[in-house]
Amino acid sequence: MRSLLFFLLVFAGGASFVSGLMMISSPDGSNLNLPLSLLEGTPFDNYLVPGIILAFIVGGINMAAVALNLQRHKARYNWAQAGGVVLGGWIIVQMILIHTVHWLHFIFLGLGVLIILVAYQLKGKWAV
Numbered sequence: 001m002r003s004l005l006f007f008l009l010v011f012a013g014g015a016s017f018v019s020g021l022m023m024i025s026s027p028d029g030s031n032l033n034l035p036l037s038l039l040e041g042t043p044f045d046n047y048l049v050p051g052i053i054l055a056f057i058v059g060g061i062n063m064a065a066v067a068l069n070l071q072r073h074k075a076r077y078n079w080a081q082a083g084g085v086v087l088g089g090w091i092i093v094q095m096i097l098i099h100t101v102h103w104l105h106f107i108f109l110g111l112g113v114l115i116i117l118v119a120y121q122l123k124g125k126w127a128v
Contacts, residue, residue: 020055
């Protein structure tokens with residue numbers, strides 16, 4: 001289970017960090033083939049601020065959980081749960097703001113929930 005959690009955190013953190021950096025490097029969305037029309041009705045004119053949030057908040061918390069898991073720090077499962085919550089929250093807010101649902105939203109929402117449940121299990125609690 002620890003290996004599974006580690007893999008999930010690396011995937012979530014890495015994907016968030018790289019995607020966020022791609023949004024920052026190309027705020028017009030061209031790196032990820034994201035049209036600016038997706039942002040109509042949101043507080044954002046381009047993908048710079050969402051990229052910063054995605055890379056450094058969502059990706060950063062998940063990568064911090066990776067580092068704490070490598071060190072076997074006593075707070076590693078709490079950080080992992082926080083990473084899952086932030087990832088899930090990011091996806092839900094994104095779907096609400098852009099009024100669009102893509103199959104990747106379900107993958108990453110499921111990933112966030114799975115991270116929360118596995119970390120909860122490893123804390124000595126029973127999710128099921």
